Amino acid sequence: MSARFTPGQPVRVRRADPPGHVRTPHYIRGKTGVVERICGEFANPESLAYGLSGEPVRPLYRVRFRQDAVWPDYVGARNDTVDIEIYEHWLEPAEGG
Amino acid sequence: MHGDDLHHHHDEDPHAPIENKDDLGHYALMTLAVRDLLVEKGVFSADDVRATVEAMDARSPAQGARIVARAWTDPNYKARLLADGSAGAKELGIDVGPTHLVVVENTDSVHNLIVCTLCSCYPRWVLGLPPDWYKSRSYRSRAVREPRAVLAEFGTAVPDDVTVRVHDSTADMRYLVLPRRPQGTEGWSEDQLAAIATRDSMIGVTVPKVTA
Known part of the structure; x- marks a missing residue:
């Protein structure tokens, strides 16, 4: 498997709004987090949903975001996080995280 | 006149014939x-x-509870389970089908909470069918937006020095929370421990309780 990102690496979720079946929640688009783990390679749901093969398969990551980076008015502890599964083609390299 | 008696409305009549009135969407x-x-x-x-x-x-939270009870009593099993949740379940003879199970551990510094904001992804192979509230728009939107308020409504107070870690199951993984083993359960059998590993504690909205 050739994964572009490695655990611990800061990544940003693409700010895109394509039509169709997409499994990247709106609330996380444009946000920056850190790769928590590589989950493996999976068929792309964006084509699978329409009866296509889902190929080429895509690396899937769990990305950890600080809640105060996701919601500017987040009420909670400073270290609270949300982990989300995101396919590689939705991620780009980022600074910090 | 005689026919009318047969045709008046029987809405409240317990002996009325059963009619399928479901309007299928x-x-x-x-x-x-x-x-x-x-x-x-x-x-x-x-x-x-x-x-x-x-x-x-037929699947039920009993499967998940067996996993939790074993992890509480066998540190080596727990390590294998956290490294590969699906393999850990299979080790106990629990069929997880095609599920990629990720087990996340509650500790003295981390409390985990599971949600699927996009639909209602749920570890059905180890917990059975999800409760209705898990599928509600309210839970799905608020668990990720204000998890501590949601936890409080479930009666779960998480101190500020404990990180709340929400897991949004958006794609191919399914999540199971490994709760902390409560104090007062020393020497308990796996069956006794499994009895307090409730469905909600494995979703992360509550913690296991020992009732005196």
Whole structure:
């Protein structure tokens, strides 16, 4: 498997709004987090949903975001996080995280 | 006149004939139509469908509770489970089908909470069917937006020095929370421990409790 990102690496979720079946929640688009783990390679749901093969398969990551980076008015502890599964083609390299 | 007696409304009559008044929506109707076509074409039988539904309904949080109880009593098993949740379940003879199970551990510094904001992804193979509230728009939107307020409504107070870690199951993984083993359970058997590893504690909205 050739994964572009490695655990611990800061990544940003693409700010895109394509039509169709997409499994990247709106609330996380444009946000920056850190790769928590590589989950493996999976068929792309964006084509699978329409009866296509889902190929080429895509690396899937769990990305950890600080809640105060996701919601500017987040009420909670400073270290609270949300982990989300995101396919590689939705991620780009980022600074910090 | 004599005919009218037979035709007055029987809405409240307990002896009225049972009528199927369900108005099937588009998707329910399509599901039935596709099922009938597949049965007709011999792809699978009507009994295959029935048996699959029966098997789905038979899964319950008892499977997850067995996993938790074993992890509480066997540190080596816990390590293997956290490294590969699906393999850990299979080790106990629990079939997880195609599920990629990720087990996340509650500690003295981390409390985990599971949600699926996009739909209602749920570790059905180890917890059975999800509760209605898990599928509600309210839980799905608020668990990720204000998890501490949601936890408080479930009666779970998480101190500020404990990180709340929400897991949004958006794709191919399914999550199970490994709660902390409560104090006062020293020397308990795995069966006793499994009894307090409740469904909600494995979703992360509560913690296991020992009732005196």
